Amino acid sequence: MRRWWIIPALAGILVVGAVAYWGYGVTRDNRQLVTYLNNRNQRSFYELMGNVEHMEVMLSKGIVSGSPTQRMMIFSDIWREAYAAQENLTSIPIAGPSLTRTSAFLSQTGDYAWSLAKKYARGIAVKPEELDKLNELHTEAGYLAAELQKIEKNASDGRLLWSEIKSRGDKTLKDRTPVPDSLTEINRNMEEFPTLIYDGPFSDHILQRKPLGLTGKQITRAQASDLARRFVEAGVNTKYRVTDTETVNGLIPAFRIHLLPVNNPAPRVIVDVSKKGGHILMMVNTRSVGNDRISPEKAVTIAGKFLAGRRIMNMKPTYTIEQQNTAVVIFEYEQDGVLIYPDLMKVKVALDTGEVVGFEGTGFVMNHHPRNLPKPKVSRKEALEAVNPELKVMSEKLAVIPLENLEEVLVYEFRGDLKGDTFIVYINAVTGEEEQVLKVIDTNSGPVTM
Amino acid sequence: MRGKRCIVFVILASFILLSGIFLYSQSLPAQTPTLYWGSSGPSVSKVQSKLKSWGYYTGAVDGVFGAGTASAVKKFQSKNGLPVDGVVGKSTWAALGYNPAQPAAAYTPSRGVTARDDVMLLARVVHGEAAAEPYLGKVAVAAVILNRVNSEKFPNSMAGVIYQPHAFESITNGIANNAPSQESVKAAQDAMNGWDPAQGALFFWNPAKPVSKWIWSRPIITEIGGHVFAR
Numbered sequence: 255m256r257r258w259w260i261i262p263a264l265a266g267i268l269v270v271g272a273v274a275y276w277g278y279g280v281t282r283d284n285r286q287l288v289t290y291l292n293n294r295n296q297r298s299f300y301e302l303m304g305n306v307e308h309m310e311v312m313l314s315k316g317i318v319s320g321s322p323t324q325r326m327m328i329f330s331d332i333w334r335e336a337y338a339a340q341e342n343l344t345s346i347p348i349a350g351p352s353l354t355r356t357s358a359f360l361s362q363t364g365d366y367a368w369s370l371a372k373k374y375a376r377g378i379a380v381k382p383e384e385l386d387k388l389n390e391l392h393t394e395a396g397y398l399a400a401e402l403q404k405i406e407k408n409a410s411d412g413r414l415l416w417s418e419i420k421s422r423g424d425k426t427l428k429d430r431t432p433v434p435d436s437l438t439e440i441n442r443n444m445e446e447f448p449t450l451i452y453d454g455p456f457s458d459h460i461l462q463r464k465p466l467g468l469t470g471k472q473i474t475r476a477q478a479s480d481l482a483r484r485f486v487e488a489g490v491n492t493k494y495r496v497t498d499t500e501t502v503n504g505l506i507p508a509f510r511i512h513l514l515p516v517n518n519p520a521p522r523v524i525v526d527v528s529k530k531g532g533h534i535l536m537m538v539n540t541r542s543v544g545n546d547r548i549s550p551e552k553a554v555t556i557a558g559k560f561l562a563g564r565r566i567m568n569m570k571p572t573y574t575i576e577q578q579n580t581a582v583v584i585f586e587y588e589q590d591g592v593l594i595y596p597d598l599m600k601v602k603v604a605l606d607t608g609e610v611v612g613f614e615g616t617g618f619v620m621n622h623h624p625r626n627l628p629k630p631k632v633s634r635k636e637a638l639e640a641v642n643p644e645l646k647v648m649s650e651k652l653a654v655i656p657l658e659n660l661e662e663v664l665v666y667e668f669r670g671d672l673k674g675d676t677f678i679v680y681i682n683a684v685t686g687e688e689e690q691v692l693k694v695i696d697t698n699s700g701p702v703t704m
Numbered sequence: 705m706r707g708k709r710c711i712v713f714v715i716l717a718s719f720i721l722l723s724g725i726f727l728y729s730q731s732l733p734a735q736t737p738t739l740y741w742g743s744s745g746p747s748v749s750k751v752q753s754k755l756k757s758w759g760y761y762t763g764a765v766d767g768v769f770g771a772g773t774a775s776a777v778k779k780f781q782s783k784n785g786l787p788v789d790g791v792v793g794k795s796t797w798a799a800l801g802y803n804p805a806q807p808a809a810a811y812t813p814s815r816g817v818t819a820r821d822d823v824m825l826l827a828r829v830v831h832g833e834a835a836a837e838p839y840l841g842k843v844a845v846a847a848v849i850l851n852r853v854n855s856e857k858f859p860n861s862m863a864g865v866i867y868q869p870h871a872f873e874s875i876t877n878g879i880a881n882n883a884p885s886q887e888s889v890k891a892a893q894d895a896m897n898g899w900d901p902a903q904g905a906l907f908f909w910n911p912a913k914p915v916s917k918w919i920w921s922r923p924i925i926t927e928i929g930g931h932v933f934a935r
Contacts, residue, residue, distance in 0.1 A: 322757055322758060340859065340860070341859060341860075341864060344858065344859040344864060344868050345864075345869065346869070347869030347870055354857040354858075357856065357857050357858065358856045358857050361856035361857075361860075362856060365856075374757075376753075377750075377753040377754040377757040378753070378757070379757055500926065501926065502901075502903055502926040503903075503923070503924070503926065504902070504903020504904050504925045504926070504935075505904045506903065510901075524840055524901075526901070526903075536899060536900075536901065538839070538840060538843070538894075540839045540840070577893050578886075578889070578890050582897050600897060600898055602894075612899065614897070614899050616898075616900065617898065636745050636746055637746075639737065639745065639746070639747065685746070685749070686745070686746020686747075686749060686750075686767075687750070
C-alpha cells in the first residue's frame with residue numbers, strides 16, 4: 255500500500271501534458287491561419303501596387319506614343335491593369351464601403367482606355383481632347399501609386415500592421431494602425447480629383463441618367479392606388495383592396511401599393527406606380543405556384559393578352575425564360591417593323607393556372623421615347639457580306655440596339671447556326687460595321703445570350 | 705494514391721471546362737473579300753477608314769475603290785513589305801489588322817457552358833441575409849448584389865461582390881453556406897430576370913442592429929420588411 259498516490263499522480267501529469275499539447279496545437283493552428291490570411295492580404299496589396307505603377311507608366315506612354323497600333327496595345331494594357339487593380343483592391347478587407355472613390359477611379363480609367371483601344375482598332379479618329387483626359391488620369395494614378403508606396407514603406411518598417419487580423423498574443427501590435435485604414439485615407443483625398451467625363455458605361459452621365467419615358471403629370475397617392483388596383487384587376491375575376499401604401503425614392507420616384515383580394519387574406523400583390531405620370535413600374539404577386547399544366551407557348555399568348563388588356567400596344571414577344579413553374583416572357587417595342595431592344599417589358603406567367611404573377615416595366619420607362627429611325631444606308635445583301643460565310647443564317651430583321659455608352663444604333667440582326675451553336679450577329683445598317691456578336695446558350699432555364 | 709487521382713481528375717475536369725469557356729468566347733471573324741479598283745461596299749469603307757487613320761489615305765471614306773484608294777493601298781503595301789499590286793487580298797487584310805474568315809473546320813461546337821450556377825450562389829446569400837424577410841425583401845437583397853456587380857464602385861463579378869471582405873455578414877460568419885430555401889432561389893431568379901424592388905440600391909442594413917454611422921448618410925430609397933435600402 256506504499257505510494258498509493260503514484261497512479262493518480264501519473265494520470266494527472268498525463269492529463270496536464272495532453273492539455274498542454276492540445277493547447278499548443280490550437281495556438282499553432284491559429285497562428286498559421288492568421289499568417290495565411292495576412293499573406294493573402296499582402297499579396298493583394300503588392301499586386302495592387304504593381305498594377306497601379308504599370309497603369310501610371312502606360313498612361314504616360316499612351317500620351318507620348320504616336321502610332322495608332324502602339325496606342326491600341328497600350329490602352330488594352332491599361333484596361334487589363336486597371337481591371338486587375340480593382341480586383342486586388344476589393345479583396346483587401348476594409349470595413350464599410352470607404353474605398354468607393356478609388357475603385358471608381360480604377361473602373362473608369364480601365365473602361366476609358368478600353369473605349370480608346372476600340373476606336374483605334376476600328377480606325378475611328380481619336381480627338382486631341384480625348385487624349386488630354388489621359389493627362390488628368392495620369393496625375394491621379396501617380397498620386398495613388400506614390401501613396402501606396404508610402405504605405406508599403408511604413409508597413410515594412412513595422413510602423414503599420416499588415417492586417418486587422420492579429421493573434422491575441424501580439425499585445426505589442428495593438429496601438430499600430432492597420433494598412434487598410436491607410437487606404438481609407440487615400441480614398442478621402444482622391445475625392446478631390448475631378449471625375450472623368452466621357453461616354454462609357456461607367457461615365458457619370460450614364461450613372462446619373464434620367465428616365466426618358468417618364469412623361470405626364472404628378473399624381474396623388476390615391477390616384478396611384480386606383481391605378482394599381484385597376485392594373486391588377488383588368489381581365490381578372492378577383493376584386494382587390496389596397497391595404498398599404500409606401501414611397502420609393504429610387505431612380506424613378508414611386509408609390510408602392512400593397513393589395514389583397516377583397517374576400518381573402520392572401521395572396522399579397524405589390525405594385526410600384528411612378529409619381530410622375532402614373533406609369534406601372536413593377537408588379538409582384540407573392541403567391542406560390544403549383545405544378546405546371548400550361549405550355550410556354552400558351553403563356554406567351556396569355557402574356558400578350560395581359561398587355562393588350564392594359565392598353566400597352568406595339569409590344570412583340572421575343573423570347574421566354576422558363577423556371578420554377580413560371581414563364582417570363584420578354585416583350586420588345588416595335589416601331590415601323592423595327593424591334594427597339596432598349597424598350598423592353600417582362601411578363602411572368604404562373605404555369606399552374608395561367609395567371610400573370612409578375613410585370614416589369616422599369617426598362618421601358620427608362621428608355622422609351624419617340625425616335626426618328628434612320629434609313630438603312632447598307633442593303634441587306636451588303637450587310638450579309640460582313641457576316642462569316644460559314645454561319646447558316648436562319649432569320650434576320652432590322653432592330654435598334656444600345657451600345658455600351660447607351661447610344662442607339664440601327665442594325666441588321668442575323669440569327670444563324672454554326673455546327674449546332676446559335677449566334678446572333680448585329681451589323682450596323684448605316685456603316686456596315688459589325689457591332690456585336692452574341693452566342694445563344696441553352697441552359698436548363700431557357701436560352702441565355704452571352 | 706486515391707487522393708492524387710482525385711486531384712488529377714479535378715485538374716482535367718477544370719481544363720475541359722476552361723477550354724469550353726475559351727471556345728465560346730471566341731467571336732466570329734468578319735468576312736474579308738478581295739478588293740480591287742472598282743470594288744464597293746462596306747468592306748471598302750473599312751479599308752479606307754483604316755488607311756485614313758494611319759495617314760495613307762486622304763480622300764473620303766465613301767466605300768468606292770477608286771484611284772485615291774488604290775494609290776493609298778500601294779503606299780501601304782510598299783511600307784509593309786507586301787507585293788505592291790493595289791489589290792487588298794489576304795495578306796493585305798491581315799496587315800490591316802483584319803484576319804481572313806477562318807474555315808469552319810477549326811470551329812468545335814462549344815459544350816462547356818450548360819447551366820448558370822450564379823443563381824445558386826446568389827440564392828445562398830439571399831437566404832443568409834434575408835431568410836426571415838418578406839418575399840419582396842428577398843428579391844430586393846438579390847437586386848442589391850446585382851446592382852453592385854454593375855456599379856463601378858464594386859468588383860465586376862458576382863463572386864467578387866459576394867466574397868468582398870466585410871460586405872455581407874452571412875458570408876463572414878459562414879451562414880450563407882447553408883442550402884437556400886425554395887423562396888430564396890425564386891427571389892434570386894426574379895432579380896436576375898430584372899425585377900428590382902430596391903430601385904438601384906447599393907446598400908441595405910437592418911436598423912435594429914448596430915451599423916456604422918456612415919451608412920445612415922446614404923440617400924435612403926425605401927424600407928422593405930426589416931431592411932433599409934439606400935444608394
